[in-house]
Amino acid sequence: MFKRHLTKPDGRSLWLYARQPIPDGLAAPSPSAQPVAANSHLRWHPLRGEWIAYASHRQHRTFLPPPEWNPLAVTTDAAAPTEVPAGPWEVAVFENLFPTLTGLAHDPPESIVETRPGRGACEVVVFTQDPTASLGRLPLDRIALIIDVWADRYEALGARDDVDYVFPFENRGVEVGVTLHHPHGQIYAYPFVPPVAARELEQQKAFHDARGRGLLEDLLTREVADAARRVIYRGEHVLALVPVCARYPYEVWVAPMRPAPSLAALTSAERQDFARALKTVILKYDGLWQRPFPYIMAFHQAPTDGRPHPEAHVHVEFYPAYRMPNRLKYLAGSESGAGAFTADTLPEEKAKELAAVEVAID
Amino acid sequence: MFKRHLTKPDGRSLWLYARQPIPDGLAAPSPSAQPVAANSHLRWHPLRGEWIAYASHRQHRTFLPPPEWNPLAVTTDAAAPTEVPAGPWEVAVFENLFPTLTGLAHDPPESIVETRPGRGACEVVVFTQDPTASLGRLPLDRIALIIDVWADRYEALGARDDVDYVFPFENRGVEVGVTLHHPHGQIYAYPFVPPVAARELEQQKAFHDARGRGLLEDLLTREVADAARRVIYRGEHVLALVPVCARYPYEVWVAPMRPAPSLAALTSAERQDFARALKTVILKYDGLWQRPFPYIMAFHQAPTDGRPHPEAHVHVEFYPAYRMPNRLKYLAGSESGAGAFTADTLPEEKAKELAAVEVAID
Numbered sequence: 001m002f003k004r005h006l007t008k009p010d011g012r013s014l015w016l017y018a019r020q021p022i023p024d025g026l027a028a029p030s031p032s033a034q035p036v037a038a039n040s041h042l043r044w045h046p047l048r049g050e051w052i053a054y055a056s057h058r059q060h061r062t063f064l065p066p067p068e069w070n071p072l073a074v075t076t077d078a079a080a081p082t083e084v085p086a087g088p089w090e091v092a093v094f095e096n097l098f099p100t101l102t103g104l105a106h107d108p109p110e111s112i113v114e115t116r117p118g119r120g121a122c123e124v125v126v127f128t129q130d131p132t133a134s135l136g137r138l139p140l141d142r143i144a145l146i147i148d149v150w151a152d153r154y155e156a157l158g159a160r161d162d163v164d165y166v167f168p169f170e171n172r173g174v175e176v177g178v179t180l181h182h183p184h185g186q187i188y189a190y191p192f193v194p195p196v197a198a199r200e201l202e203q204q205k206a207f208h209d210a211r212g213r214g215l216l217e218d219l220l221t222r223e224v225a226d227a228a229r230r231v232i233y234r235g236e237h238v239l240a241l242v243p244v245c246a247r248y249p250y251e252v253w254v255a256p257m258r259p260a261p262s263l264a265a266l267t268s269a270e271r272q273d274f275a276r277a278l279k280t281v282i283l284k285y286d287g288l289w290q291r292p293f294p295y296i297m298a299f300h301q302a303p304t305d306g307r308p309h310p311e312a313h314v315h316v317e318f319y320p321a322y323r324m325p326n327r328l329k330y331l332a333g334s335e336s337g338a339g340a341f342t343a344d345t346l347p348e349e350k351a352k353e354l355a356a357v358e359v360a361i362d
Numbered sequence: 363m364f365k366r367h368l369t370k371p372d373g374r375s376l377w378l379y380a381r382q383p384i385p386d387g388l389a390a391p392s393p394s395a396q397p398v399a400a401n402s403h404l405r406w407h408p409l410r411g412e413w414i415a416y417a418s419h420r421q422h423r424t425f426l427p428p429p430e431w432n433p434l435a436v437t438t439d440a441a442a443p444t445e446v447p448a449g450p451w452e453v454a455v456f457e458n459l460f461p462t463l464t465g466l467a468h469d470p471p472e473s474i475v476e477t478r479p480g481r482g483a484c485e486v487v488v489f490t491q492d493p494t495a496s497l498g499r500l501p502l503d504r505i506a507l508i509i510d511v512w513a514d515r516y517e518a519l520g521a522r523d524d525v526d527y528v529f530p531f532e533n534r535g536v537e538v539g540v541t542l543h544h545p546h547g548q549i550y551a552y553p554f555v556p557p558v559a560a561r562e563l564e565q566q567k568a569f570h571d572a573r574g575r576g577l578l579e580d581l582l583t584r585e586v587a588d589a590a591r592r593v594i595y596r597g598e599h600v601l602a603l604v605p606v607c608a609r610y611p612y613e614v615w616v617a618p619m620r621p622a623p624s625l626a627a628l629t630s631a632e633r634q635d636f637a638r639a640l641k642t643v644i645l646k647y648d649g650l651w652q653r654p655f656p657y658i659m660a661f662h663q664a665p666t667d668g669r670p671h672p673e674a675h676v677h678v679e680f681y682p683a684y685r686m687p688n689r690l691k692y693l694a695g696s697e698s699g700a701g702a703f704t705a706d707t708l709p710e711e712k713a714k715e716l717a718a719v720e721v722a723i724d
Contacts, residue, residue, distance in 0.1 A: 024387040045607035046577055048558075049565045052607050053704040056711075100696075112584040113606050171694030177692030188696055196410075203411040215408055222474040244475050245407035245414050271505030298699025319698055330539030331693060333531030334462075334550055336681055337660025339557030342415040342462040349418075 028079035041119030136282025153350035158304030173294025261302035391443035402480030498644025520666030535656025617677035623664035
């Protein structure tokens with residue numbers, strides 16, 4: 001993998017990645033001319049015991065593009081710069097123009113609860129130059145390159161003092177609030193271990209301390225032993241399945257069988273298999289009702305808080321927006337107010353449906 | 363408050379409540395003729411350390427009403443029974459026809475994770491006989507009666523062996539998945555303390571153990587001392603405010619200043635004031651953009667798990683669906699995948715907007 005770092009005229013970073021060398025002389029464009037002056041702060045939520053991030057600068061955006069404008073398309077007209085230059089790159093990562101978390105955060109307000117600067121980072125990952133593609137329809141090798149990029153950003157962001165947790169994700173579809181359809185994901189680098197990860201790691205640590213092996217590793221072994229009846233992809237290294245305890249209809253997890261702590265810890269063969277698993281899952285989703293399937297795709301990795309995390313086991317969780325065609329899964333009273341998920345369908349049934357969708361992987 | 367218990371022909375319970383005596387001779391209708399045969403089970407989610415409820419009987423509903431039919435309207439035609447009879451009742455509660463949790467739950471399937479019967483209860487609370495009303499537009503005394511009903515159900519359900527937590531809530535608006543617009547709420551009675559409550563109680567207990575007073579009580583005192591600048595209602599006993607650590611734009615909490623553990627523990631004067639606070643909040647919401655304001659309203663009370671909970675402090679949290687007119691607040695990658703809430707606006711600003719909305723309380 002080749003990588004080139006560029007700095008935008010407003011001070012933000014852009015990284016270009018490709019399997020081939022990236023030539024000199026590319027310049028990083030920006031739709032914004034002013035230097036970035038982002039700021040945000042965190043407040044402690046005493047009842048939930050978690051940090052809430054406030055980026056009120058975001059509402060005073062100086063740059064309000066027209067709805068049809070695509071900032072992730074390559075710049076073709078120097079008078080109308082986008083976020084990425086033309087050139088032979090395959091994947092691009094840049095710092096969000098209006099980040100919720102930023103290394104520039106400073107001077108949190110005084111408050112009746114504890115506050116901190118909203119340090120960390122918010123990055124955009126452009127999966128392809130093709131605005132009409134989707135993650136699942138990209139060639140396997142491109143998806144493997146994106147995994148390499150996520151791994152590279154995990155290491156680079158994780159090495160920062162102000163980053164305790166690196167969280168790549170993709171929101172796909174208007175149903176989850178996406179208005180920009182150029183294929184892309186995001187990376188949030190938090191200055192704390194966020195609540196869901198903290199909770200899972202706590203469970204994983206208790207199991208690991210007691211049993212000397214990983215909780216997810218143990219669960220995956222049981223899933224395979226249970227006639228693999230919820231498994232929808234089984235490669236040499238990586239499994240995709242509707243977990244026995246799915247909270248969402250059609251929820252899918254993708255994980256290596258080996259309890260590697262992060263994408264950065266995966267071998268090249270494991271990454272190839274991970275790419276194939278991701279592609280299989282997304283194409284099965286799209287094939288299920290013969291239309292693009294909106295979801296949230298969330299990575300779970302080891303924190304980068306300087307402590308050892310032998311309990312961590314990298315995996316992806318897909319949360320679909322729909323429970324049936326045209327029926328959204330709402331997170332209403334029980335889910336949002338009490339945190340208790342309820343489902344009208346069984347994971348076994350949804351796994352069977354997904355397993356039956358045939359997909360062609362190049 | 364007067365109360366009458368009736369049994370529906372399918373075996374489900376109906377309770378009618380009113381300020382005046384309810385006459386003999388009312389019969390409980392049901393849109394379903396078959397005896398209820400609900401079943402559901404819980405599975406342990408090892409990574410999150412929580413129970414997920416599966417009620418797959420719900421998808422095989424034998425009764426599929428037309429979309430315009432209102433099962434919460436009083437029965438006027440014996441050939442087309444609804445869920446409630448005509449008569450001089452003011453508030454009605456009945457067991458859901460297709461409950462996610464039910465005292466009838468039995469024989470959970472064997473699984474690779476721990477399973478349990480999905481015991482507990484799911485009840486519907488009909489706020490009024492008027493299908494065109496809304497909770498906020500009901501007279502103060504009716505809202506106070508509804509509080510009495512919630513308190514009564516808290517005690518009755520909480521006394522059951524299979525109920526560890528009683529959770530009244532209201533989902534309002536199509537934006538949170540509500541298709542039935544007759545004013546109503548629900549009560550879920552869980553056989554476990556659900557994750558959000560468990561987490562909050564853990565924080566509250568640690569504070570209470572260390573300081574000998576309540577965490578929410580302490581926060582409310584600070585809120586008032588902070589020039590009450592996020593307070594939108596201040597009665598003799600009850601406060602409504604946008605909390606300093608709001609996760610949602612326009613999030614509002616309603617709580618008594620006194621750390622009463624549940625609605626059942628509130629005095630009559632506190633309940634009156636609570637009713638006034640609820641009405642004020644909802645009318646401010648509706649007045650903000652001059653249209654019905656969709657939300658999730660979630661109660662937090664002491665568990666009914668047989669243990670003492672001096673740390674508990676009853677309160678309501680409102681989670682609005684919108685962050686701006688026509689702009690939904692999506693729970694996307696950071697919120698759903700990592701549990702980290704981010705906001706583009708400050709609680710102080712949203713509190714100022716709500717405080718400025720004038721409402722007339724009878």
